[in-house]
Amino acid sequence: MASPFRSSPLRAAAAAVVTCALTAAGALLAPAAAQAAPPSAPVTADRPSTPQANAPTGAPVSGRVLGEAGIRPQDRPGIQRFRDLRAGRTAPTRPSAAATGSSAPADLADQAHRWWGTELGPNGDTGYDGVTATHTLDAPLRLSGPNDFLYAPTTKARSNSCIELVTVHTQTSAQVWAWDWCNTDPAQQVGATVDIDSAFLQKYGTTVNGRSAYGVRILQTDAGTNTWSASLYNVTTATWDPFFTSQGTDQTTLAYGWDMFEYYSDQTGSGNVGVCQDLSGRVVETTGLKIHNPATGAWSDAGPADATVFPDATMNPSDYFCPGITGRMASPYSAWQVTVR
Template structure:
């Protein structure tokens, strides 16, 4: 088993307990496995390598996903915090399409956010699959140009940046979740892969936001994407870290099309933390005093035999959705 060399850095006190408690589920199929490396000594912060994340590409996201992603978020242009659809399990089977989301929403102004996000490298939806999974997806603030999204789309998993400050918001750069990515940017938390991400307001005057991934090989933050400007969201407290799915009804299985194809998957955020002033490291843990998490929905998440499970593991810095 490989271990990181100690760097003398320690986890921020507010996130330490959460990191130690983080535990993710198993995935459903054989896949490239991350190196058996533990989280080691790293911290959310403002010291960067000035190197780009390896493997970044553009143009690999299907146009249909951009249209869909934008449509899903349009209701938030008027309301910063909108809960997902909530129905009772008795309403299934259902028909048509269903957009679901659930997660944590800051209730104070923040200038950056950071988290450990799970990846499921073995869960690859077949090419042409009708469903889209964006989980976890992180937007620190309504003013943040960048939403960092773990995507599961037909034929490819990725970590991608959505640019809200473009004249026409859309996908910018992304990296495929493959063996090269997992060997560099993931570590094991309770035996399962996570990557560390942070998005910060790096220049208040120009309204510039920058996203970073922690490189577990070099023990440093690599730059993922940077963007400046204003977003279409209202000028009020907002943002989110959440699980989001757009699913079509499968008349053959009487559930969401994604359900059987993602059995064993776990979508999880842990160590969610905020930067509460410009230039500060995102080390203030998400709690009930600075964020809100809607109650666990009473529905089955569009899946049965078994239904999805949604858990608030540690208020409000760790949530988990299991299939």
């Protein structure tokens, strides 16, 4: 399948990952490997499902941790993979098992890295300076593999935007991260983290299509300094609570943004990825993906004029090492779903 990363080093990295397919990739997971995967529960039925894009600014997100201090040691190998592929490095360095307190991660070429969703500004900066969307969240979801990471949904506004806002699931946690792509220190690119816990759900949780979700916004607040701010929609106060701010030059050098489903996952003995097993019966979804026009101040749905689907129009289950996975654009390109049977 085609790579969404258009710089040649990233194409090479993605191509290396694709070659690791096992011949048993299409087989179903062995029954012994299965585990219970309860569907996400709605927070409350009477909360608004759509954040107001132009709502006022509230208080900073409570419970957030700024910088690398919010990252658990066992998560650092996955962070290094994420950083290296985004930045176009084909030979990432990884912390040792002793340094992370966990098992050593699989080599990059042996771990599947896959994505699917909306590509924003496929032709570069198309005149917008912000995105907002409602993302599913799944507080109880934990992954079975110690080296696996689910970044879904994850969004970055456009070329030269500083922040990627990510819903993160690992073996030990469910969190929201802000990646600081304008920080030139590769050891300090995680800008802020917050746990998806009961306190988070009380302030930011809503319900969309019967699933728990939350509203995100990334907006350029100063074009002269290329300053960007990421916020979460507080449903109790109807405000955008600041999460993280950064300025400078985007170090990814990628000429587009995205709102997508993404994972890094080891393959099991069946040839399928562990994330496939973990997501069985679940849905990852983005709704209400909008872009902001700085000239008019208006927000409009992401559509064919400024977005597309990537890396392919549909998800081929064998490419994703997950027989039951499907992806569909519910409303091209402002709403998408990834489902695992």
